[in-house]
Amino acid sequence: MTNEIYEALTTGPLHSFRDALHETLPLACIGVYTIWRGTEFIYVGIAGRNLDVAVEHKRTRGVRDRLDSHRSGRRSGDQFAVYVCDRLVLPTLSREQIQQVAAGELSLDALTRVYIHENLSYRFAATMSYKEALKIETSFARGETEVGPPQLNPGRPIKIR
Numbered sequence: 001m002t003n004e005i006y007e008a009l010t011t012g013p014l015h016s017f018r019d020a021l022h023e024t025l026p027l028a029c030i031g032v033y034t035i036w037r038g039t040e041f042i043y044v045g046i047a048g049r050n051l052d053v054a055v056e057h058k059r060t061r062g063v064r065d066r067l068d069s070h071r072s073g074r075r076s077g078d079q080f081a082v083y084v085c086d087r088l089v090l091p092t093l094s095r096e097q098i099q100q101v102a103a104g105e106l107s108l109d110a111l112t113r114v115y116i117h118e119n120l121s122y123r124f125a126a127t128m129s130y131k132e133a134l135k136i137e138t139s140f141a142r143g144e145t146e147v148g149p150p151q152l153n154p155g156r157p158i159k160i161r
Contacts (some may be wrong), residue, residue, distance in 0.1 A: 007042075007080070008125040009034045010147050015124075017071045018115070018117045025124065029062040029158055032136045033124040034150075035070070036113060037088075042151040043080060044140040045070075046133040063124055070122075073113025079147040084120075085112045 014036060015022045018160035023140040030048030047066035089111050093101070095104060101136045143149030 005125040005127065006145065007030070009123050009140070010145065012123045012125075013123040017067075017119045021067055021071070024064075025064040025067070026047050026126065027064060028041075030062060030128075030130050030133055031062055031063040031126040031141070032121050032133050033067060034140065034147075035120055035122050036043050037121075037151075039121050040151065041147045041149075043083070044137050045080065045152055045153075046130070046137040046151050048127075048133060052111075063126070067122060067124070071113075071116060073111075073116050074109050075112060080152070081109075081112050081116075084116060087152060088119075089115050127159055128151075 009032060028048075032046050034045065034126055035043035035045070045066060048062035068097060071079050072078070072082050073084075075081045075085055085108055089108070093111075097106060097111075101108055105139065127134075127136065139145060140147070142155050
């Protein structure tokens with residue numbers, strides 16, 4: 001991992017999920033991103049598998065698309081949103097709020113989205129290939145960097161092909 005990528009993911013500018021996705025995120029980008037709650041490292045992810053950045057894309061792909069999905073707070077199809085809901089939102093709910101969720105009067109997706117917007121920020125770095133991104137993600141997930149393992153997805157066994 002280059003120092004430039006490591007620094008971008010650990011000490012580079014933080015971009016709040018409260019705001020629109022950062023304008024420097026390319027429309028199509030293979031890369032790695034880290035998610036933070038203040039100074040706490042909570043998640044690492046990659047995007048761009050099977051993405052050909054040499055081809056012009058009319059729709060958002062890769063890192064931008066993945067971060068936008070995380071930003072939405074929708075738990076369907078987004079493992080990050082599930083982790084946030086299960087580990088960070090649910091423990092804060094009152095008995096009354098849980099009853100409202102059970103009755104369909106309160107949305108867990110909406111509560112997750114609010115939590116993400118109010119508390120979380122991200123950093124990102126483009127990589128030259130998905131294989132490079134996977135190696136970097138693995139290093140962060142296993143806690144092999146100075147920031148230690150992420151709170152929500154530590155040490156996932158990742159196969160590098």
